[in-house]
Amino acid sequence: MVLYWNRPRECMERGQLEVLQLRRLQKTVQAVYHNVSYYREKMQEADIYPEDIRSLADVVNLPFTTKQDLRDSYPYGSFAVPLSQIVRLHASTGTTGKPTVVGYTREDIDAWAELTARGICCVGGGKDDVVQVSYGYGLFTGGLGMHYGAERMGASVIPTSAGNSRRQAMLMNDFGSTILCCTPSYALLLSEILKEAKIPVEDLKLKIGIFGAEPWTEQMRDEIQKRLQINAYNIYGLSEVMGPGVSIECPEKNGMHIWEDHFLPEVINPETGEPLPDGQIGELVISCITKQGMPMVRYRTRDLTSITHEKCACGRTHARIARIMGRSDDMLIIRGVNVFPSQVESALLAMGEVSPHYHLVVTRENNLDILEVQVEVSENLFSDKVRSLEGLAARVKKEVENTINLGCKISLVEPRSLPRSEGKSVRVTDLRKI
Amino acid sequence: MAVKQISVFLENKQGRLLAVTKNLQERRVNIRALSVADTADFGILRMIVDKPNEAYQGLKQGGFTVSFTEVIVVEMEDVPGGLGKVLAVLSEAGANVEYVYAFCNSDTGGAINVLRLDKQEEGIKALTAAGIRVLTDGEIFNI
Numbered sequence: 001m002v003l004y005w006n007r008p009r010e011c012m013e014r015g016q017l018e019v020l021q022l023r024r025l026q027k028t029v030q031a032v033y034h035n036v037s038y039y040r041e042k043m044q045e046a047d048i049y050p051e052d053i054r055s056l057a058d059v060v061n062l063p064f065t066t067k068q069d070l071r072d073s074y075p076y077g078s079f080a081v082p083l084s085q086i087v088r089l090h091a092s093t094g095t096t097g098k099p100t101v102v103g104y105t106r107e108d109i110d111a112w113a114e115l116t117a118r119g120i121c122c123v124g125g126g127k128d129d130v131v132q133v134s135y136g137y138g139l140f141t142g143g144l145g146m147h148y149g150a151e152r153m154g155a156s157v158i159p160t161s162a163g164n165s166r167r168q169a170m171l172m173n174d175f176g177s178t179i180l181c182c183t184p185s186y187a188l189l190l191s192e193i194l195k196e197a198k199i200p201v202e203d204l205k206l207k208i209g210i211f212g213a214e215p216w217t218e219q220m221r222d223e224i225q226k227r228l229q230i231n232a233y234n235i236y237g238l239s240e241v242m243g244p245g246v247s248i249e250c251p252e253k254n255g256m257h258i259w260e261d262h263f264l265p266e267v268i269n270p271e272t273g274e275p276l277p278d279g280q281i282g283e284l285v286i287s288c289i290t291k292q293g294m295p296m297v298r299y300r301t302r303d304l305t306s307i308t309h310e311k312c313a314c315g316r317t318h319a320r321i322a323r324i325m326g327r328s329d330d331m332l333i334i335r336g337v338n339v340f341p342s343q344v345e346s347a348l349l350a351m352g353e354v355s356p357h358y359h360l361v362v363t364r365e366n367n368l369d370i371l372e373v374q375v376e377v378s379e380n381l382f383s384d385k386v387r388s389l390e391g392l393a394a395r396v397k398k399e400v401e402n403t404i405n406l407g408c409k410i411s412l413v414e415p416r417s418l419p420r421s422e423g424k425s426v427r428v429t430d431l432r433k434i
Numbered sequence: 435m436a437v438k439q440i441s442v443f444l445e446n447k448q449g450r451l452l453a454v455t456k457n458l459q460e461r462r463v464n465i466r467a468l469s470v471a472d473t474a475d476f477g478i479l480r481m482i483v484d485k486p487n488e489a490y491q492g493l494k495q496g497g498f499t500v501s502f503t504e505v506i507v508v509e510m511e512d513v514p515g516g517l518g519k520v521l522a523v524l525s526e527a528g529a530n531v532e533y534v535y536a537f538c539n540s541d542t543g544g545a546i547n548v549l550r551l552d553k554q555e556e557g558i559k560a561l562t563a564a565g566i567r568v569l570t571d572g573e574i575f576n577i
């Protein structure tokens with residue numbers, strides 16, 4: 001039996017859906033043009049005005065929005081409404097130490113809860129479920145986003161947040177969690193904790209996992225499904241656009257439905273910005289068409305995927321995006337946290353005593369991502385006292401961790417031992433098998 | 435009267451110490467004394483060599499992180515209590531030992547002690563006053 005949260009919307013005939021999208025896009029473009037200065041400037045520069053959007057195809061004439069635009073307008077410059085109408089702020093990691101701020105009106109929070117509820121329902125959840133939200137709560141959108149959705153659906157929500165895995169495993173068992181929301185790597189970790197705690201998976205009531213916030217593979221899905229004996233589903237979202245729930249799989253497990261009555265997706269060639277046809281891999285670009293607080297128009301997600309508008313066997317008409325295959329920039333997602341190599345660089349430079357070569361190595365041990373920052377010990381850093389060098393490593397560690405909000409290991413290495421290439425250094429080695 | 439010691443940063447990786455010795459061998463630099471301080475991730479090689487400037491240039495060109503550190507080299511009796519006598523003098527003078535390594539000198543039958551102190555000047559003064567022989571660059575290189 002296929003369950004829908006909002007059948008008329010989810011299965012809307014495409015012609016009608018596109019009419020709705022156009023109307024909403026026009027309204028959004030009007031709003032940003034009149035209320036957000038950088039949109040207005042960019043549009044005037046491109047000689048395009050709100051009234052030029054006469055069909056959905058005209059969206060390609062609108063300028064892109066990038067993370068840099070958000071950075072330049074930090075903290076509130078990209079809001080399209082006065083702060084008095086904003087009821088919630090979230091933030092994600094930025095490249096320069098300053099986060100990217102997102103703001104929601106009451107209606108935005110409402111729509112977010114609605115779409116996340118739609119998503120949980122889409123993978124088979126309902127009001128009788130006990131939903132354990134093991135995404136981080138706080139500035140990160142994961143925890144609260146899933147929380148509101150599950151609550152809207154009428155499920156019983158356990159807001160465990162991330163971490164304290166032993167306790168998570170115990171609660172999962174004692175409270176009879178039926179749905180687990182977390183990163184896929186954390187799901188694998190929990191499966192091991194359960195084993196350690198001698199809690200048989202057969203005793204759990206768990207049946208569904210909603211996993212996202214980091215890239216993963218079909219192999220990982222198989223592994224998680226086998227270990228936890230559940231159905232694991234892929235969910236996609238980003239705070240700039242909304243948060244979790246922008247897009248989610250259905251029981252077909254053949255692409256994630258992106259809720260087109262709220263978002264207008266495109267896939268473009270990341271080099272040229274040209275739109276790509278269905279099925280071709282490129283960068284996902286999303287326009288928010290119902291958001292009020294911070295409507296993103298043609299936001300470049302930097303996530304690589306492909307899209308199909310074919311009707312799904314589940315009956316839903318909304319387009320589906322493929323599993324995210326990578327990034328069109330150098331951003332890393334480590335334990336669900338966005339990390340840019342340039343952040344590490346700015347942290348090292350901020351220390352003043354170093355202008356070092358560095359290299360990031362990401363590995364996965366026991367299903368947890370480990371970030372190692374290798375720093376070359378140049379002559380000006382070198383001391384022949386062990387204590388001084390260990391002190392240096394500790395200072396680097398503190399500075400880097402404060403900047404990226406993530407624990408890491410610092411290794412001091414010999415000069416010229418790190419990979420160099422012509423021009424741009426190779427800054428990252430990602431050894432995770434994902 | 436401090437002596438130039440060469441310090442080299444080493445990663446804890448196979449073959450790194452060998453690479454240093456090869457580099458020195460090519461320049462016909464002879465190592466007189468050596469010690470390695472190690473941690474889980476890296477090591478610091480400390481050496482007294484016969485041609486410190488050549489060694490420094492060669493290692494630098496070879497891509498190593500290398501520095502000069504001034505150390506005190508003393509000769510002491512190679513008998514029980516020999517080191518104790520030196521340390522007692524330093525303790526009296528309020529000088530702390532940051533690190534120390536020692537080797538025997540088969541020619542004189544004495545022992546040679548390489549010391550790095552937090553108060554180098556005071557240490558040298560106290561040692562000399564106590565009649566302990568503090569070696570110069572020339573003396574140690576010719577041992």
